[in-house]
Amino acid sequence: MPLTNSIYNSPVFQQACNQFDAAADILGMEAGVRERTKQPRRTLTVTLPVRMDDGRVLTYEGYRVQHNISTGPAKGGIRFHHDVTLGEVAALAMWMSWKCSLVGLPFGGAKGGVVVNARDMSTGELERLSRRYMQEIATFIGPQLDIPAPDVGTNEQVMAWMMDTYSNHVGHYDPGVITGKPIALGGSLGRREATGEGVAWFTKAYLTDLGIKASETSVIIQGFGNVGSETALALSAWGAKIIGISDFTGGVYNKAGINVKDALAYIAANKSLQGYKGGDSLTNDELLVQPCTVLIPAALERVITDKNAGKLQCRLIAEGANGPTTNEADKIIAERGDIELIPDVLCNSGGVIVSYFEWLQNQSAYYWSKEEVFEKLHRMLAKAKASVDETKAKYKCSRRTAALVLGIARVAEAKAKRGLFP
Structure with a gap:
């Protein structure tokens, strides 16, 4: 009998389970392996x-x-x-x-x-x-x-x-017990930027697939912490226009563009975006539905819901946060058919990849340059993107489900091969 998950009972855990079940159904996963892999x-x-x-x-x-x-x-x-x-x-x-x-x-x-x-x-x-x-x-x-x-x-x-x-x-x-450490304590060059760098890399790659140039790209980033700010810096350096940013105090929107470095300097001095005069003040919810080319939720889970998914005015969603889109919102976006979505397990994977690099460097006590780190990072991101796009075409499913099919299948196979301890 499947577990009831009583201690984990929450909307976000159910969201993750629903995503898992959709991928497991495509894989035709046997019930015993399914429960072992999910729990x-x-x-x-x-x-x-x-x-x-x-x-x-x-x-x-x-x-x-x-x-x-x-x-x-x-x-x-x-x-x-x-x-x-x-x-x-x-x-x-x-x-x-x-x-x-x-x-x-x-x-x-x-x-x-x-x-x-x-x-x-x-x-x-x-x-x-x-x-x-x-x-x-x-x-x-x-x-x-x-x-x-x-x-x-x-x-x-x-x-x-x-x-x-x-x-x-x-x-x-x-030092190998933890990643994301200061450089002086065995941290990796590029780790602080890694998640945002990865989000920006995928954003640029999929915009290129869509035939959209940097000069034609406007970006809204909900969540201007480490991930959001590093993404903004990378995309603005590429030539995209950052027109909306937000933190826990609210958002700022400027159709003409926001100076990212100026906004970061303001936050460093004032601890938040509150009072920043770089554009019009909006709530986080209002910011999500403003017109843009790319919408990047980079804060917490479940911010794109059935209440606002139909109102989104973007061409591409790049999930910098984990779980920002609910199951119901996923269905609405799929039915609309006018928005491409880069799912979280793919889009924000740059952080854990460079954490892996940091762990490797700690094990060997040999450290790489930032250029080496990013070269290896981009190579792994490109390989993952190609695998997901191939799987999406093979199963005629969403990009999220394709990414989960790949990730879940590998874990399930490992569990099945290792077997149960007697």
């Missing part, structure tokens, strides 16, 4: 007491979900966000499994999260929370077991604290 391997829930600057002790809840370790060590980010749920973390871990498999990495999928608004914390409080989380999960991770990375609400500095905590736990410096 997370193991889940850890931790309680995190943290002493605040004023002397109070506040307790936070954290998670680590390892979805698949049949194809190698688990891999996936750590998210600090006030809306984190176990179901969300499980869905993100599942998508990481398919993403790693799709692009040919020797990793399974994992994800971590802490329910916290990190923006409200001082640097000291954030460090204590980061170290406590790592201390609690340390026996479940390692360079050959599970390798975390940054995600929403975390960054290079958080990874540095976590790597240091783990190294103290095992008694020696061990």
Whole structure:
């Protein structure tokens, strides 16, 4: 009897399961293998007491979900966000499994999260929370077991604290336990830019397929954090016009174009886009439906829904975020037939690819130039794009389903070949 998934029950986990089932149906996957492939391997829930600057002790809840370790060590980010749920973390871990498999990495999928608004914390409080989380999960991770990375609400500095905590736990410096670290601690050149670089690469590649030139391209990016800003820099350098950006405070829209570097300087000085005078102020929801060539959701899940999918005015959607389009919205976009969509497991895979490169460099203690990193990255992105497009044509399915078919099939085959432990 299939599991009920009661502990993972959430809209985003159900969304991931629905996507899986559509791909598994095409593959004709046998029921036993289907359930083994879909369900997370193991889940850890931790309680995190943290002493605040004023002397109070506040307790936070954290998670680590390892979805698949049949194809190698688990891999996936750590998210600090006030809306984190176990179901969300499980869905993100599942998508990481398919993403790693799709692009040919020797990793399974994992994800971590802490329910916290990190923006409200001082640097000291954030460090204590980061170290406590790592201390609690340390026996479940390692360079050959599970390798975390940054995600929403975390960054290079958080990874540095976590790597240091783990190294103290095992008694020696061990940079391979985490990726997305500062360069001085074994980070890879190009890792900070990698996800945005990949989103921009796929955007340019599919626009070229559509016969659309850089000079004819206008771009709206919902979510101007690491992924969104690096994507904006890469696309503006290519010659595209960035006409809309947003963060958690709202959006800015300027049909004449936004100066990306000026916007980034404003955020660096003011901690958000709020008050930025580079265009008209809009809500995040309003920004999504403005006319543009390319729409890039680069924030959180489930922002393109059945409520706004019919109102979108773009030619291409490039999913910089994980799970930004609901199942219902996917159906509406498919029925419209006028929008091409680059799915998340393909579009934002640049980050985990360069995380893999960082892990390799840590294992060998030999480090590459940024040019070498990007050359290898672009080669892997091109191979993945060709495979997805070929599979899409073969099964006459959506690009998302084609990407999932490839990723899921490889994980399922590994599980079937390895068999069940007696």
